[in-house]
Amino acid sequence: MSSAEIILSLHDIRRDYAQPADMVERLGRLMKGGGKPRSVQAVAGVDLDVMAGEVIGIVGESGCGKSTLGRMLTGILPPSSGKIFYKGQDIGQLTGAARREYELGVQMIFQDPFSSLNPRMRVIDIIGEGPVVHGLVGRAGKEAYVAGLMQKVGLDPAYRFRYPHQFSGGQRQRIGIARALALKPSVIVCDEAVAALDVSIQAQVLNLFMQLRREFALTYFFISHNLGVVSHISDRVAIMYLGRIVEIADTDTIFQRANHPYTQALIKELPSLRTDRRQFDPIKGELPSPLHPPSGCAFHPRCPYVMDRCRVERPLLKAVDAAQGPHSSACHLNDMHLNDKQNAAQFQETT
Amino acid sequence: MSEYATFSGRAESSASSAARGSGPAQVVGGDHGAAGLSPSDLLLDLCGLRTWFHTRDGVVKAVDGVSLQVRAGEILGLVGESGSGKSITGFSLMNLVEYPGRIQAERMWFNGRDLRELTAQEYRQLRGRDMAMIFQDPMMTLNPVLRVDTQMVEAIRAHERVSRKAARDRAIQVLGMVGIPSPEERLLVYPHHLSGGMRQRIAIAIALLNSPRLIIADEPTTALDVTIQGQILYEVQKLCREMGTALIWITHDLAIVSGLADRLAVMYAGRIVETGSTVDIIGAAQHPYTQGLISSIPSVHTRGQALFQIPGSTPSLLNLPTGCPFRARCYRATEQCATDPVLEEAAPAQWVSCWHKGVQA
Numbered sequence A: 001m002s003s004a005e006i007i008l009s010l011h012d013i014r015r016d017y018a019q020p021a022d023m024v025e026r027l028g029r030l031m032k033g034g035g036k037p038r039s040v041q042a043v044a045g046v047d048l049d050v051m052a053g054e055v056i057g058i059v060g061e062s063g064c065g066k067s068t069l070g071r072m073l074t075g076i077l078p079p080s081s082g083k084i085f086y087k088g089q090d091i092g093q094l095t096g097a098a099r100r101e102y103e104l105g106v107q108m109i110f111q112d113p114f115s116s117l118n119p120r121m122r123v124i125d126i127i128g129e130g131p132v133v134h135g136l137v138g139r140a141g142k143e144a145y146v147a148g149l150m151q152k153v154g155l156d157p158a159y160r161f162r163y164p165h166q167f168s169g170g171q172r173q174r175i176g177i178a179r180a181l182a183l184k185p186s187v188i189v190c191d192e193a194v195a196a197l198d199v200s201i202q203a204q205v206l207n208l209f210m211q212l213r214r215e216f217a218l219t220y221f222f223i224s225h226n227l228g229v230v231s232h233i234s235d236r237v238a239i240m241y242l243g244r245i246v247e248i249a250d251t252d253t254i255f256q257r258a259n260h261p262y263t264q265a266l267i268k269e270l271p272s273l274r275t276d277r278r279q280f281d282p283i284k285g286e287l288p289s290p291l292h293p294p295s296g297c298a299f300h301p302r303c304p305y306v307m308d309r310c311r312v313e314r315p316l317l318k319a320v321d322a323a324q325g326p327h328s329s330a331c332h333l334n335d336m337h338l339n340d341k342q343n344a345a346q347f348q349e350t351t
Numbered sequence B: 001m002s003e004y005a006t007f008s009g010r011a012e013s014s015a016s017s018a019a020r021g022s023g024p025a026q027v028v029g030g031d032h033g034a035a036g037l038s039p040s041d042l043l044l045d046l047c048g049l050r051t052w053f054h055t056r057d058g059v060v061k062a063v064d065g066v067s068l069q070v071r072a073g074e075i076l077g078l079v080g081e082s083g084s085g086k087s088i089t090g091f092s093l094m095n096l097v098e099y100p101g102r103i104q105a106e107r108m109w110f111n112g113r114d115l116r117e118l119t120a121q122e123y124r125q126l127r128g129r130d131m132a133m134i135f136q137d138p139m140m141t142l143n144p145v146l147r148v149d150t151q152m153v154e155a156i157r158a159h160e161r162v163s164r165k166a167a168r169d170r171a172i173q174v175l176g177m178v179g180i181p182s183p184e185e186r187l188l189v190y191p192h193h194l195s196g197g198m199r200q201r202i203a204i205a206i207a208l209l210n211s212p213r214l215i216i217a218d219e220p221t222t223a224l225d226v227t228i229q230g231q232i233l234y235e236v237q238k239l240c241r242e243m244g245t246a247l248i249w250i251t252h253d254l255a256i257v258s259g260l261a262d263r264l265a266v267m268y269a270g271r272i273v274e275t276g277s278t279v280d281i282i283g284a285a286q287h288p289y290t291q292g293l294i295s296s297i298p299s300v301h302t303r304g305q306a307l308f309q310i311p312g313s314t315p316s317l318l319n320l321p322t323g324c325p326f327r328a329r330c331y332r333a334t335e336q337c338a339t340d341p342v343l344e345e346a347a348p349a350q351w352v353s354c355w356h357k358g359v360q361a
Helices: A022-028 A066-074 A096-105 A123-133 A142-152 A169-181 A199-216 A227-233 A251-256 A261-269 A308-312 A332-350 B009-020 B023-034 B086-093 B120-126 B148-157 B164-177 B196-208 B226-243 B254-258 B278-283 B288-295
Strands: A006-017 A040-051 A055-059 A081-086 A106-109 A187-191 A219-224 A236-241 A244-250 A327-329 B042-055 B058-071 B075-079 B101-104 B107-110 B131-134 B214-218 B246-251 B263-268 B271-277 B343-347 B350-353
Touching: A006 A066, A006 A219, A040 A066, A040 A219, A040 A244, A055 A066, A055 A227, A066 A106, A066 A187, A066 A219, A096 A106, A106 A169, A123 A142, A123 A169, A142 A169, A169 A199, A199 A227, A199 B288, A219 A227, A227 A251, A236 A251, A236 A261, A244 A251, A244 A261, A251 A261, A261 B226, B042 B086, B058 B075, B058 B086, B058 B246, B058 B271, B075 B086, B075 B254, B086 B214, B086 B246, B131 B196, B148 B164, B148 B196, B164 B196, B196 B226, B226 B246, B246 B254, B254 B263, B254 B278, B263 B278, B263 B288, B271 B278, B271 B288, B271 B343
Parallel strands: A055 A219, A055 A236, A106 A187, A187 A219, B075 B246, B075 B263, B131 B214, B214 B246
Antiparallel strands: A006 A040, A006 A081, A236 A244, A244 A327, B042 B058, B042 B101, B042 B107, B263 B271, B271 B350, B343 B350
């Protein structure tokens, strides 16, 4: 990778859910029916480096563990195993002021602008409570601080004494953004932050994200199931499937030379403006249950190129073609291509 | 037509059901050949629909003068932001608007019947049999305490006198059509056993049970993943082609309907601002709102640039002033926009309601 500073680094992060919890209920919907939920691996070993100042997009279907990953990054959920490094320090070992710095430095924007704001708090308290508690501003300076933030995110500061229900969905999402910004973070985890918004409002919020990124040198960890949104905003894209990253590369590479069959299918599926009648040709089946993950490659029951090897051996995330920049993919087909290439090279040498 | 207009109780419905055994296939087949040939052959002819909610604070004109025409077998995409009245238009067609809402229309013909003159009982007969609706949230559509088979058999037997066995066989057949694997087993489970995509398929299957002439789909894929959305679109497209069912697909996402619909109608603040064939609208939108919607869709091609954004948000429909409702957000707005624009034919079969219509420079 480049010489850019690694701000967050994940090392073999895993998260299991043993007891039935909210997340398990959601995952449990994917079950065929019956059966006691046992241990579910929502995130099954993710290694990822997030560079300072980049926008990394995480794409996957619901139940693939992308939200769990985002929650572990912000410290809302502790990982079951594995280590997260923030600015080179293991966050499991951090205490006191250093821990506080990490917790304030990584903020989150949630999907649902209706349930993520306390309906009984005024906007000034929603945005201003955090910075006052953490001593970023004094109690006296709170009002001016909040007014400044509201202006930054495109809200009229005159509305600071209103309650969340007096705002529209797009405005509430702006409140959520202002609340995250109030703690002067360096990383913002956006968990489906524009999924609940209309297309026109979504464009406004996406533009706001980009403008704030330039202004505050932010790093975004952008979680979404919408490849269109991710392709617009991200520098790099990671595709997740059943708790693991199956492909990661910069955005142009993903869209021009997608390597993994799942990524290829996702891109084909992407709704796009078109004037001809489209022939829909969907991926068959659904995300398998994480309670009973398929053997070998998790994607093999839906993959059009499935081979015998895919059913028994799980492919590892490996570099696809080092010559064309960092691009990793977890698919056995690459080994075959590689073998073909090696064979071809040997063949050329011998002749 | 007149024999439909009078309702004669169960005898009529059972007589029609007897005819339906062979009926639907013939009717559908006949329409299929005729579709597109005669433009006067409208399945749905709606003109000047006004659905107003008379609340304590004032009149909310959720739908204010909407006209829609749908031919048999045609797919119409109804596009608009939340609060534009697109869902209420669908509910008005199904007569599902409750007090304090009131539906008025100049013309409301469906399948040769005047919808305005139907009694509540006649509407019940119509809903689910000739006109069906698929709702947005697959979690809320199905009854959580009834098994899938109970709900499906009930929907068939509400309109036809058939045996449980026959109704069940039809349910299995329709579940297979919407792409549900092993439908016999799926009939025996409760909705909470199924994933969101599966539930939405069952909701679609229930809408299809009685081979309706028109299906109104209200954002049926919004709650679903991209891959599942692709599957649903695929099934719907296939079914409409095979069965000649007309479809009104309500959505806020132009990208989804553009590959599916024959015609598009764009709604804003309770009115249709532009309507025409999909090719014309995507290729040469004339209304600034439609142009804004099209250019605000993010994609890999827009990376690194600021997206075009329509400033502001939809106006409150309570006491909306006269004139073009879009003028506060429109870059082309002038003083002329303070008077109501009329829906005019700007290009062949493309109707636009704007004083300053024209293709974006």
